[in-house]
Amino acid sequence: METIVFDIGETITRDDRYWASWSDWLRVPRHTLSALVGAVVAQGRCNADALRLARPGIDLDAEYRAREAAGRGEHLDESDLYEDVRPALSALRVRGVRVVVAGNQTARAGELLRALALPADLVATSGEWGVAKPRPEFFRRAVEAGRAAPDRTLYVGDHPANDIFPAKAAGLRTAHLRRGPWGHLWADDPEVVRAADWRIDSLTDLTTIIEGRG
Template structure:
């Protein structure tokens, strides 16, 4: 089946969430009387993923995962309203740090030159992710955006990819998924019948992945070879 579209992840693929989260945290912690240490950043990242996973599974709300993250990180309680106010302080700094990766503009041009469409499939919330794209200059440049709010299911569940493709009007086999999380963006996509490539910016592997690129600048070579057709499932 001819490749017709590239389905892009957002955080870690188009926008440098990890750097924004770390910089935002370091700027925010002193306002709480806490030291912005490497250990604090690592702990925040670990807690973030644990509570986001519970939200993606539908066990808690998005607001609640933020509150639980704060309770665990600070070791304190507080009402929902109090915790929301504290978290808003972090968000202010985090949002100031949103940046698109340097290789994004070139990759979008390469995809367009190949006659392919683009869309975004993200495990973030609709409002935040649309704001993120707008703030980084990517709003209106990446095609339709599909979120958990829109689809009712998160990656890596195959239905997230199937529903995104259905809304996009493309058969799964005609779509290449590109993302930085191998389990979410690659294995999940292949389980749904899409082609997939792992964007491994930090060289974390897995080493056995045949369709791996270190930068979106390498996407052109992958597209010219058929978009990973031999590893679609």
């Protein structure tokens, strides 16, 4: 592999703070919203549907703006990164792999991630590109950012419908990460097993893959 493209939520960053902040903003118990997230995951629905269940009729765009205006908008710091992120990305770059971080996040999330100075060649979000997963155009943009042919590009993510299946359809190689609710729930699903070129439990497993031992 010449390039590895990483999903963001539950691959690079934990979603704990994200959901906790929404719980507090909507004044919904954190356990309640967490359970709703689990329910929509199990049903194969969009995770934003958990917010719609918690607050029927919610205007998500308006709520995002209201949170920002109230000084309670998006926030990311070092504690939001999984522990294997910096070691794994650094090890891949040492081995000459181009590292791209690209997922379904807002433009603001992209700014916050770049401020963390990750060991990556490029950090981009769907909000900045104007196209989101699972649309094929997102993966075309990812390949362009990676500067390698699709079959020399590996996309790493936890979500089958947003990451593994569409990346595979776009001609990329894929690694399914057993991490977060989507990664754990669908890890042994037969369709995921067939679609994923590799199945990993940690980003550090990618070094073995790159060295041809996976």
